[in-house]
Amino acid sequence: MKALLSLGLLLLSVTVQAKVYERCELVRTLKSHGMDGYLGITLANWVCLAQHESDFNTQATNYNSWDQSTDYGIFQINSRYWCNDGKTPNAVNACGISCSVLLQDDITQAIQCAKRVVKDPQGIRAWVAWRSHCQNQDLTQYIQNCGV
Numbered sequence: 450m451k452a453l454l455s456l457g458l459l460l461l462s463v464t465v466q467a468k469v470y471e472r473c474e475l476v477r478t479l480k481s482h483g484m485d486g487y488l489g490i491t492l493a494n495w496v497c498l499a500q501h502e503s504d505f506n507t508q509a510t511n512y513n514s515w516d517q518s519t520d521y522g523i524f525q526i527n528s529r530y531w532c533n534d535g536k537t538p539n540a541v542n543a544c545g546i547s548c549s550v551l552l553q554d555d556i557t558q559a560i561q562c563a564k565r566v567v568k569d570p571q572g573i574r575a576w577v578a579w580r581s582h583c584q585n586q587d588l589t590q591y592i593q594n595c596g597v
């Protein structure tokens with residue numbers, strides 16, 4: 450019985466842990482999904498954005514009390530405009546997805562939604578963290594020594 454309880458706790462801890470990407474692992478993943486140069490946005494910009502939004506954590510969330518929305522996942526995609534979390538008032542869901550998919554270890558759908566976000570007039574400027582930490586900065590360190 451004690452062994453089963455320990456196994457159950459181990460499985461529970463595994464299911465709630467987030468995938469936190471290593472920098473170069475994220476670089477390679479983003480490159481393989483066509484993010485390098487997507488709409489003129491360099492790979493270094495995407496990696497800088499992800500570091501400052503989520504610290505590369507797929508399970509990151511941030512509640513915005515001012516509009517009752519939540520930012521989800523590695524890119525901190527907002528529930529007001531881009532996904533449906535079932536609780537944000539007047540949500541648009543422009544990516545046509547549940548916000549929960551943005552918290553998966555497989556970031557394929559998060560990447561697809563991020564590509565949709567940058568098609569809007571604001572482009573990558575839609576992310577405050579990018580404007581604050583990445584815009585007009587030397588971003589070479591974000592892809593350095595990653596073999597890309």
